[in-house]
Amino acid sequence: MNDKELARRRCDIILQACFGAEMGERWWDSKNKTFEGLTPNELWNTDDWYLVYNYLLGQLNGDYS
Numbered sequence: 001m002n003d004k005e006l007a008r009r010r011c012d013i014i015l016q017a018c019f020g021a022e023m024g025e026r027w028w029d030s031k032n033k034t035f036e037g038l039t040p041n042e043l044w045n046t047d048d049w050y051l052v053y054n055y056l057l058g059q060l061n062g063d064y065s
Contacts, residue, residue, distance in 0.1 A: 003021050005055040008044070 001009075015024030029043045035043045040052045 004049055007050065011053055011056050015059060 008014055012024065015027055018024070019027065028044075029039050031037050034055055035051070043049065044052050
């Protein structure tokens with residue numbers, strides 16, 4: 001498993017813990033202001049995928065900026 005696959009699994013665990021399985025899955029396909037209107041899935045499929053991972057970790061840490 002590479003870093004990106006491991007990070008995706010961690011993101012899914014975070015989202016499921018915070019929102020439940022269904023809402024966690026829906027989050028990936030919802031537009032997000034933080035990602036300049038892209039969905040997390042759209043950003044994940046670029047070289048900047050780590051921004052999604054870092055965003056979720058920051059939210060858990062209380063960084064709501």
